[in-house]
Amino acid sequence: MNIFSLATTVLIGVLFFIAFFHLSNFLLDYFRIKAARKFALENSIRVIIFIGPAFIVLFVFIIYPVFETIRLSFYDKQGENFVGLHNYAWALNDPDFKRSIINNLGWLLVVPTLSTFFGLVIANLADRAWWGSIAKSIIFMPMAISFVGAGVIWKFMYDYRGPGDQQIGLLNAIAVSLGFEPQAWLTIPIWNNFFLMAIMIWIQTGLALVIFSAALRTIPSETLDAARIDGASEFKIFWKIIIPYLEQTILVIWTIITLLVLKVFDIIYAMTNGQWQTEVLANLMYDWMFRGGGDTGRGSVLAFCILIGVIPILAWNLYRHKQDQKV
Amino acid sequence: MKKLTFSSIFSQLLLLIFVIVWIVPTFGLFISSLRDKDVLAISGWWTSFTTTEVNEIYRTEGNESQIKEGDHYYIKGNLFGEDKGKQIFRFGVTSKNIDEFEVGDKAMFKDKTEITVFENGDYIWKSQEEFKKKKGKRVFVSAKSPPSFTLDNYKEVLFKEGLGQAFLNTFAVALPSTIIPLIICSFFAYALTWMKFYGRDILLASIIASLVVPLQMSLIPILTVYNDFGALFGVAAKSYPGIWMAHTGFGLASTTFLLWNFLKSLPSEMMEAAKVDGATHYDTFLKIVVPLSIPAFASIFILQFLWVWNDLLVGLVFLDKHPSEIILTAKLKELLGSRGENWEILTTGAFVSMTVPLFIFFSLQRYFIRGLVAGSIKG
Numbered sequence: 001m002n003i004f005s006l007a008t009t010v011l012i013g014v015l016f017f018i019a020f021f022h023l024s025n026f027l028l029d030y031f032r033i034k035a036a037r038k039f040a041l042e043n044s045i046r047v048i049i050f051i052g053p054a055f056i057v058l059f060v061f062i063i064y065p066v067f068e069t070i071r072l073s074f075y076d077k078q079g080e081n082f083v084g085l086h087n088y089a090w091a092l093n094d095p096d097f098k099r100s101i102i103n104n105l106g107w108l109l110v111v112p113t114l115s116t117f118f119g120l121v122i123a124n125l126a127d128r129a130w131w132g133s134i135a136k137s138i139i140f141m142p143m144a145i146s147f148v149g150a151g152v153i154w155k156f157m158y159d160y161r162g163p164g165d166q167q168i169g170l171l172n173a174i175a176v177s178l179g180f181e182p183q184a185w186l187t188i189p190i191w192n193n194f195f196l197m198a199i200m201i202w203i204q205t206g207l208a209l210v211i212f213s214a215a216l217r218t219i220p221s222e223t224l225d226a227a228r229i230d231g232a233s234e235f236k237i238f239w240k241i242i243i244p245y246l247e248q249t250i251l252v253i254w255t256i257i258t259l260l261v262l263k264v265f266d267i268i269y270a271m272t273n274g275q276w277q278t279e280v281l282a283n284l285m286y287d288w289m290f291r292g293g294g295d296t297g298r299g300s301v302l303a304f305c306i307l308i309g310v311i312p313i314l315a316w317n318l319y320r321h322k323q324d325q326k327v
Numbered sequence: 328m329k330k331l332t333f334s335s336i337f338s339q340l341l342l343l344i345f346v347i348v349w350i351v352p353t354f355g356l357f358i359s360s361l362r363d364k365d366v367l368a369i370s371g372w373w374t375s376f377t378t379t380e381v382n383e384i385y386r387t388e389g390n391e392s393q394i395k396e397g398d399h400y401y402i403k404g405n406l407f408g409e410d411k412g413k414q415i416f417r418f419g420v421t422s423k424n425i426d427e428f429e430v431g432d433k434a435m436f437k438d439k440t441e442i443t444v445f446e447n448g449d450y451i452w453k454s455q456e457e458f459k460k461k462k463g464k465r466v467f468v469s470a471k472s473p474p475s476f477t478l479d480n481y482k483e484v485l486f487k488e489g490l491g492q493a494f495l496n497t498f499a500v501a502l503p504s505t506i507i508p509l510i511i512c513s514f515f516a517y518a519l520t521w522m523k524f525y526g527r528d529i530l531l532a533s534i535i536a537s538l539v540v541p542l543q544m545s546l547i548p549i550l551t552v553y554n555d556f557g558a559l560f561g562v563a564a565k566s567y568p569g570i571w572m573a574h575t576g577f578g579l580a581s582t583t584f585l586l587w588n589f590l591k592s593l594p595s596e597m598m599e600a601a602k603v604d605g606a607t608h609y610d611t612f613l614k615i616v617v618p619l620s621i622p623a624f625a626s627i628f629i630l631q632f633l634w635v636w637n638d639l640l641v642g643l644v645f646l647d648k649h650p651s652e653i654i655l656t657a658k659l660k661e662l663l664g665s666r667g668e669n670w671e672i673l674t675t676g677a678f679v680s681m682t683v684p685l686f687i688f689f690s691l692q693r694y695f696i697r698g699l700v701a702g703s704i705k706g
Contacts (some may be wrong), residue, residue, distance in 0.1 A: 010499050013571055046607070047459070050522065050608070051515055057579055058534075059550075062540060062545060072548070122342065124629065139349045148663075150664070152663065168670070169371075259541075317535055
């Protein structure tokens with residue numbers, strides 16, 4: 001397709017929705033003037049126009065699929081015959097599944113912790129340096145890059161050449177210059193997971209950083225000054241004042257990154273595709289969606305496992321929302 | 328300026344280390360994308376700023392280009408093809424002794440032909456008899472290679488590898504996938520904030536819940552629905568409108584939530600006043616809410632646009648992989664598989680895919696950060 005047909009398609013798509021809202025509201029206003037003012041009726045039609053499209057999309061793309069996926073997890077490959085817990089039994093005995101669960105747990109432990117920690121430390125450091133905002137921009141930048149792009153960047157960093165050749169990957173070049181043997185980092189089981197996690201940490205630290213820097217500004221400066229006058233070291237201030245003060249923010253960032261990590265797919269898919277024991281749930285699920293024509297039952301089980309990981313966060317969010325509503 | 332204390336020097340140093348660690352990978356990619364592909368494959372990008380000594384192998388031209396002058400036959404040419412700014416300082420004609428001769432010396436091949444190589448790569452190959460072989464001979468050179476950068480990789484990647492088309496495709500996916508949810512959700516969020524209707528609280532709660540529902544939960548059922556829909560109406564199951572709606576669905580909760588958060592903060596007196604003046608909800612929406620929400624729209628637009636632009640999974644599942652539909656991230660992943668060793672293509676391709684996000688990032692960083700801080704939790 002050339003640029004014009006693409007542009008036309010795009011324009012039609014967008015105009016369709018604008019036209020829907022404009023026309024339907026216009027018609028409603030037009031008939032309101034003519035007909036007797038049946039206010040209640042007019043109002044409910046208006047509500048339907050306002051929430052209708054969003055509700056349909058929400059229903060079709062989120063609500064219905066959640067229940068459908070759960071249903072399909074009890075059905076066979078094509079989703080036709082009920083097989084009970086068969087798919088779940090398969091999962092429990094599948095070595096790839098076990099590997100994925102272990103790896104996902106590893107990711108959940110390492111990535112949110114380190115991203116949050118680095119974000120907090122850097123936010124503090126940047127707050128005190130005159131070139132802090134430039135530093136923040138640089139560390140935040142990976143947030144704008146796609147996971148696949150980041151994958152290429154890091155695959156290049158991890159590139160491996162035989163011991164005799166010149167290394168073109170920075171990590172191996174450093175290893176060689178320090179007198180070590182070059183390594184094919186991504187193929188060393190167990191450790192390669194950490195090299196993949198490093199990519200996610202590299203990206204998500206920026207997110208933690210900007211949210212922390214916004215939150216740091218809310219700490220009353222009197223508190224900090226008082227501590228300094230009392231002779232507290234910066235290190236002590238960090239642990240005893242800043243961290244307790246930012247408790248809520250830390251929790252929020254932790255959950256955001258946890259949600260992302262549960263669904264981590266692109267990095268694994270682009271870098272190793274689950275080889276060398278780096279499999280994770282989302283990649284395994286994608287694999288089963290298409291492997292051998294696709295297996296909706298097994299795919300659904302895997303998706304459901306990701307959902308289970310999310311449920312505590314979901315419950316906590318709903319609880320907080322309820323608390324907010326009461327106020 | 329504050330006093331330079333030990334702790335402030337230490338903290339600045341620490342920050343500097345973080346910054347260097349964070350910028351170096353991207354910087355290396357960028358530099359590599361500008362390097363000559365032959366050099367890129369054999370030397371680290373960090374060597375590209377200084378004049379380096381490289382040992383390379385070139386082949387002379389074959390018998391087609393020979394000329395006869397007097398009693399001798401000559402083949403003249405340049406080993407590099409054209410002058411690339413490299414300076415040869417030694418050369419050799421056997422693999423055992425690759426730097427046997429000084430430039431300008433006469434070197435003898437096994438078949439008694441004579442070759443002289445000059446500093447800029449020019450060579451004169453002289454023979455008593457006519458050259459017979461079509462293939463030239465190998466010449467080993469040790470050259471000083473000055474820093475040199477080129478845009479050739481970009482030309483290759485954009486026009487030959489099909490990344491240019493993928494770039495347009497990504498725009499065709501990302502723009503509607505950002506604008507449509509913005510339109511739909513602004514009405515939705517308005518209704519959730521300012522209209523009273525039955526079931527509003529449940530709707531709000533389901534938005535909060537949808538925020539965290541992993542997108543993997545939707546893939547299989549939606550794909551099935553699309554396939555059935557396609558089969559029923561005889562249209563392609565994977566299409567642009569299909570992926571727009573999928574992205575709209577997956578972005579709906581976060582877009583609505585952010586807008587709702589923003590609209591809540593608007594003074595309700597203003598809405599009351601408009602209502603008293605006889606304005607309908609649609610008037611209020613268009614004339615009061617939309618103009619006030621422009622900054623919020625900007626933040627949400629950027630978040631959603633970047634999310635869609637950088638997405639791989641949705642693009643893989645809901646679009647075909649043929650050239651007229653493939654998006655940048657999927658294309659890049661494909662190149663990682665098929666051209667895994669061609670780093671000039673990969674680095675350049677990755678950088679091309681990053682141009683738009685980086686442009687948005689540097690020009691609209693303020694809105695981007697504001698959106699994130701407003702509590703982005705993406706489903």
